[in-house]
Amino acid sequence: MAAESSSVAKSGKAPIATEAVRRIDELFEIERAVNGQTQxxxxxxxxxxxxxxxxxEIWMRQQRALLSSSNDTAKAINYLLNRWAAFTRFLDDRRVCLxxxxxxxALRGVAVGGKKQTFAGSDAGGHRAAAV
Structure with missing residues (x-):
């Protein structure tokens, strides 16, 4: 869903999506600035x-009211607003990253290894790969 909204925003055909991405980018810029600081x-x-x-949040709710429920931007806004508490958790918990x-x-090694382990060659090889 976020990828859809981002591609719509990049196309310049959806001014609400473009503005939402710009505003969220400001938050990521702040995160880049605080990276490396103590908690x-x-x-x-x-x-x-x-x-x-x-x-x-106020702006997104106002914009959402202007859009039909089938609009891709509205779907993306709904996705974020439905997860607003989780999205803003980084403001209250110093351990949480945006x-x-x-x-x-951390999971990349598991995902990369998963495909390689499909072709273990034998049952014994599969057991060894699973143990690793």
Whole structure:
């Protein structure tokens, strides 16, 4: 869903999607700025600089009201608004990152190994690959 919205925004054919992506990019810019800080510093800087997130929610709700429910941008807005508490968790918990990149990197080895392990050659090879 996010990929759809991003591609729609990049095309320039959906001004609401373009503006939403721009606003969310501002939050990611703040995250890049606090990266490498201590957890306490990150939390303080996030709270100070990410106040516009409240404006983002209000703006998204206003824009959503202007769109039909079948509109791709409306679907993307609904997706985010339905997960708003999880999306904004990074403002209250200094351990939480705005993205899930770290979790995806941790799982990448499992995903890459999965395809290779399909062709273990024998049952014994499959058992050894599964143990690894």
């Amino acid at each position: 306490e510093q990150r939390l303080a800087l996030r709270r100070e600089k990410s106040k516009q997130i409240v404006d983002l 993205t899930n990149n770290e979790a995806e990197r």
